[in-house]
Amino acid sequence: MIMDYLLATPPLDALETECLIVAVFENQQLSPAAQVLNALTDGLIAEMLARGDMQAKVADSLLINYLPCASIKRALLIGLGQADSITPKDYRKAVMSAATALKATQVSSAVCCLPENQVTGQNISWNTRQIVEAFSASFYQFNDCKSKPDDKPALQQLSIHSETDADAVQTGIYQGESIAKGVKLARHVSDLPGNICTPAYLAEQAVGLAKFYDNLTAEILEEADMEKLGMGSFLSVSRGSRQPAKLITLEYNGADSDTQPIVFVGKGLTFDAGGISLKPGAGMDEMKYDMCGSAAVLGTLQAAAAMKLPLNIVGIIPSSENMPDGDANKPGDIVTSMAGLTIEILNTDAEGRLILCDALTYAKKFNPDVVIDLATLTGACLVALGRVPSGLLGNDDVLCNDLQAASETALDSVWRLPLWDEYQEQLKSNFADIANIGGRDAGTITAACFLSRFTEDYQWAHLDIAGTAWKSGDAKGATGRPVPLLVQYLLDRANID
Numbered sequence: 433m434i435m436d437y438l439l440a441t442p443p444l445d446a447l448e449t450e451c452l453i454v455a456v457f458e459n460q461q462l463s464p465a466a467q468v469l470n471a472l473t474d475g476l477i478a479e480m481l482a483r484g485d486m487q488a489k490v491a492d493s494l495l496i497n498y499l500p501c502a503s504i505k506r507a508l509l510i511g512l513g514q515a516d517s518i519t520p521k522d523y524r525k526a527v528m529s530a531a532t533a534l535k536a537t538q539v540s541s542a543v544c545c546l547p548e549n550q551v552t553g554q555n556i557s558w559n560t561r562q563i564v565e566a567f568s569a570s571f572y573q574f575n576d577c578k579s580k581p582d583d584k585p586a587l588q589q590l591s592i593h594s595e596t597d598a599d600a601v602q603t604g605i606y607q608g609e610s611i612a613k614g615v616k617l618a619r620h621v622s623d624l625p626g627n628i629c630t631p632a633y634l635a636e637q638a639v640g641l642a643k644f645y646d647n648l649t650a651e652i653l654e655e656a657d658m659e660k661l662g663m664g665s666f667l668s669v670s671r672g673s674r675q676p677a678k679l680i681t682l683e684y685n686g687a688d689s690d691t692q693p694i695v696f697v698g699k700g701l702t703f704d705a706g707g708i709s710l711k712p713g714a715g716m717d718e719m720k721y722d723m724c725g726s727a728a729v730l731g732t733l734q735a736a737a738a739m740k741l742p743l744n745i746v747g748i749i750p751s752s753e754n755m756p757d758g759d760a761n762k763p764g765d766i767v768t769s770m771a772g773l774t775i776e777i778l779n780t781d782a783e784g785r786l787i788l789c790d791a792l793t794y795a796k797k798f799n800p801d802v803v804i805d806l807a808t809l810t811g812a813c814l815v816a817l818g819r820v821p822s823g824l825l826g827n828d829d830v831l832c833n834d835l836q837a838a839s840e841t842a843l844d845s846v847w848r849l850p851l852w853d854e855y856q857e858q859l860k861s862n863f864a865d866i867a868n869i870g871g872r873d874a875g876t877i878t879a880a881c882f883l884s885r886f887t888e889d890y891q892w893a894h895l896d897i898a899g900t901a902w903k904s905g906d907a908k909g910a911t912g913r914p915v916p917l918l919v920q921y922l923l924d925r926a927n928i929d
Contacts, residue, residue: 435567435568435571435587435588435589435590436588436589436590437563437564437567437589437590437591437592437605437608437609438589438590438591438592438605439591439592439594439598439601439602439605440543440591440592440593440594441593441594441595441598442595443595444465444468444469444472444545444593445468445472446503447503447504447543447593448503448504449503449504449505449541449542449543449591450505450506450539450540450541450542451504451505451506451507451508451534451537451539451541451542451543452465452469452504452506452507452508452542452543452545453507453508453510453530453534453542453543453544453545453546454466454469454477454507454508454509454510454545454546455509455510455511455512455526455545455546455548455549456477456481456486456488456509456510456511456512457488457511457512457513457514457515458487458488458489458511458513458514460478460481460482460488461488461515462477462478462481463512463515463545463548463549464545464548465545465548465593466509466545469501469504469507472499472501472504473499473500473501473507474500476496476499476500477507477509480494480496480509486509486511487511488509488511488512488513489511489513490511490512490513490522490525490526491510491511491522491525491526491528491529492509492510492511492529493508493509493510493511493529493530493532493533494508494509495507495508495509495533495537496508496509506537506539508530508533508534508542510526510527510529510530510533510546511526511529512526512546512549515549517552518549518550518551518552519551519552520551520552520553520554520558520840520841520843521843523546523549523551523554523559523562524562524566524843526546527546527562527563527566527567528566528569528570530544530546530566530567531566531567531569531570531571532570534585534587535570535571535585535587537586537587538586539586539587540586540587540588540589541587541588541589541590541591542587542589542590542591543590543591543592543593544563544590544591544592544593545593546559546563547559547560547563547592547594547601547604548593548594555600555929556594556597556600556601556604557600557601557603557604557607557929558604558841558929559604560592560600560601560603560604560605560608561604561605561607561608561611562608562843563590563592563604563608564590564592564604564605564608564609564611564612565608565611565612565615565916567587567590568608568609568612568613568615568616569612569615569912571585571587572616572619574619574620574623574909576620576623576624577624577625577628592604592605603929606739607739607923609738610735610738610739610919611735611915611916611919613731613734613735613738614731614732614734614735614738614912614915614919615731615912615915615916616731616912617637617727617730617731617734618724618727618728618730618731618910618912618915619727619909619910619911619912620910621634621637621723621727621730622720622721622723622724622727622901622902622910622912623909623910624720625720626702626703626719626720626753629702629720629723630675630702630753631675631676631677631678631700631702631751631752631753632675632676632678633702634678634680634700634702634723634726634730634749634751635652635678635680635751637730638650638652638680638681638682638730638747638749639652641682641730641733641734641737642682645684645734645737645738647684647685647686647737647740648682648683648684648733648737649682649683649685650680650681650682650683651680651681651683652678652679652680652681653678653679653680653681654676654678655667655670655676655677657679658677658679658790661770661790661794662768662769662770662772663679663769663770663790663794664767664768664769664770664790665767665768665769665770665775665786665787665789665790666679666750666752666770666786666787666789666790666791668761668765668767668777668786669707669752669754669761669783669786669787670752670753671757671759671760671761672707672708672753672754672755672756672757672759672760672761673752673753673754673755673757674755674757675702675752675753677750677751677752677787678700678749678751678752679748679749679750679751679791679794680700680726680747680748680749680750680751681746681747681748681749682729682730682733682746682747682749683744683745683746683747684733684736684737684741684743684744684745684746684747685744686736686740686741686742686743686744686745687742687743687744689744691743691744692744692799692800692801693743693744693745693746693798693799693800693801694743694744694745694746694800694801694802694804694922694925695745695746695747695748695795695798695800695802695803695804696729696732696733696745696746696747696748696803696804696805696806696918697729697747697748697749697750697788697791697792697795697803697804697805697806698725698726698727698728698729698730698747698748698749698805698806698807699722699723699725699726699750699784699787699788699805699806699807699808699809700723700725700726700749700750700751700752700787701719701722701723701751701752701753701754701783701784701787701808702720702722702723702751702752702753703719703720703722703753703754703755704719704722704753704754704781704783704784705719705753705754705755705756706754706756706780706781707754707755707756707760707761707780707781707783708756708760708761708762708763708780709763709779709780709781710756710781711781715904718902718904718908721808721901721902721910722754722784722808723751723808724808724897724901724902724910725805725806725807725808725895725897725901726749726751727910727912728806728897728901728912728913728914728915728918729747729748729749729806730747730749731912731915732745732747732915732918732919732922733745733747735915735919735922736919736922741922741923741926741928742926743922743925743926745922746795746798746800748791748794748795749791750787750788750790750791751787752787754780754781754783760780761777761780761783761786762777762780763777763778763779763780764776764777764778765777766863766864767786769789769790769793769886770789770790770793770794771789771790771793771885771886773789773865773866773885773886774864774865774866775789775864775865775866775867775868776861776863776864776866776867776868777868778867778868778869779868779869782868782869782879784807784808784809784879785809785868785879785882785883786868788805788807788809788883789882789883789885789886791805792805792883792886792887792892793886795890796889796890800890801891802828802831802890802891802892802893803887803890803891803892803893804831804835804892804893804894804895804918804921805883805892805893805894805895806822806894806895806897806914806918807894807895807896807897807898808896808897808898808901809876809879809880809894809896809897809898810823810875810876810879810896810898811875811898812874812875812876812879813875813876813896813898813899814898814899816849816876817847817899818899819899819900819903820845820899820900821839821845821846821847821899821900822844822845822846822847822895822896822897822899822900822913822914822917823846823847823849823876823894823895823896823897823898823899824836824846824847824848824849824893824894824895824896825848825849825850825851825876825877825880825893825894825896826848826851826891826892826893826894827851827884827887827888827891827892827893828891828892828893830891831891831892831893832848832893834921834924834925835893835895835917835921836848837924838917838918838920838921838923838924839914839917839920841920841924842916842917842919842920843916844913844914844916844917844920846895846914846917849876849877849880850877851877851880851881851884855870855874855877855878855881856881858870858871858873858874858878858881859878859881859882866882866885868882870882876896879896880894880896895914895917897913897914900913900914901913
């Protein structure tokens with residue numbers, strides 16, 4: 433669904449709305465908006481807190497379905513803990529609580545006053561942006577493949593209230609909508625099944641974006657083109673599939689032509705059965721999510737184009753399937769990469785690095801300022817870090833530090849792992865220049881070590897999103913990460929608050 437996000441500037445005592453969202457704090461403290469609402473309702477809000485109906489801890493919520501105030505029909509009280517120490521994570525948690533509470537109601541429009549509260553280290557634009565991102569994420573639905581779509585939530589319009597900081601709120605809405613739409617695109621493409629979202633389908637999405645945004649151009653290379661470029665590693669993966677591979681490039685030009693671009697490379701395995709090294713059957717359906725890196729590249733480029741950022745950006749998506757066909761890679765096969773390095777394939781299920789390495793070599797043609805690849809690359813990353821942070825590795829401290837800082841602002845966490853030379857020893861091969869796996873130890877690190885062999889000519893960072901790109905279980909579905917992180921990195925590079 434598409435929700436409208438608007439700016440509301442009238443004084444609260446002159447406002448008409450189905451529901452007003454206000455913050456309350458521990459020790460029965462009221463936010464400025466809650467104080468006004470309390471006065472309009474003859475002390476009802478203070479009475480609710482005094483009788484203990486909510487403790488106002490972070491993310492506590494209380495919906496008051498009737499107010500003795502004809503212009504404001506309902507109130508949603510959201511706890512923010514201690515008024516003088518609201519952390520960004522606490523604020524985002526509270527905002528998500530508000531979205532969840534409203535999703536369960538029949539409220540079709542609401543006014544939110546949460547951004548007025550001071551969050552440590554942030555401004556009102558950031559506060560507003562979190563509202564838009566959180567509500568959009570909470571109200572996301574995937575109905576494309578259902579004969580009877582799920583009922584749409586009643587909420588269709590959310591207004592952000594500010595009498596004094598209208599410009600800042602409007603900036604937050606603008607940024608939030610751009611990021612939210614990029615996340616939605618990434619989630620939607622990722623949630624599609626592998627029989628719909630093929631390499632050709634991903635290519636169509638890139639072409640569609642280029643047609644919609646004047647500042648985007650798309651180029652699609654076919655297998656014959658890749659063969660001429662010497663992409664033997666990439667093409668060895670696609671040999672086992674009836675779906676032809678695609679090398680998709682999206683270019684965004686928002687700066688002078690001589691400005692070096694930021695290059696994103698996203699792994700686009702639209703389905704990964706493991707090849708001859710076949711994966712176990714249980715949970716294999718989730719391997720449609722092995723293209724979440726490519727989906728995030730599409731979402732990030734869409735957000736950049738929508739915001740018209742003063743940067744040059746290139747998105748490169750190597751896309752294929754990995755299937756167990758008679759012509760598929762076999763353990764022990766040796767292939768030659770575009771860079772000229774030979775690779776011994778010890779496990780065909782370590783195919784992501786085989787398509788990425790040629791894409792990373794291809795990235796050099798754009799004379800990049802930095803290159804950032806993102807890939808659902810290793811189950812070892814999920815084991816090491818769980819589903820909270822994405823793994824971060826790279827050959828440049830400045831780039832990695834910038835991504836770390838962006839992750840903290842975007843609340844899209846990363847954790848840096850070492851990329852020491854000692855780990856390179858695990859990739860030795862008796863028969864080729866390099867093996868495609870390094871054994872059980874430090875699997876996430878050795879995968880990045882493999883990629884580092886192809887990134888020596890530029891500043892490079894690698895994001896392993898295997899634990900963060902989607903959720904399993906009852907909440908199964910794509911998350912759209914790390915689109916918020918990447919867009920925040922771009923905003924930082926453009927010096928935009």
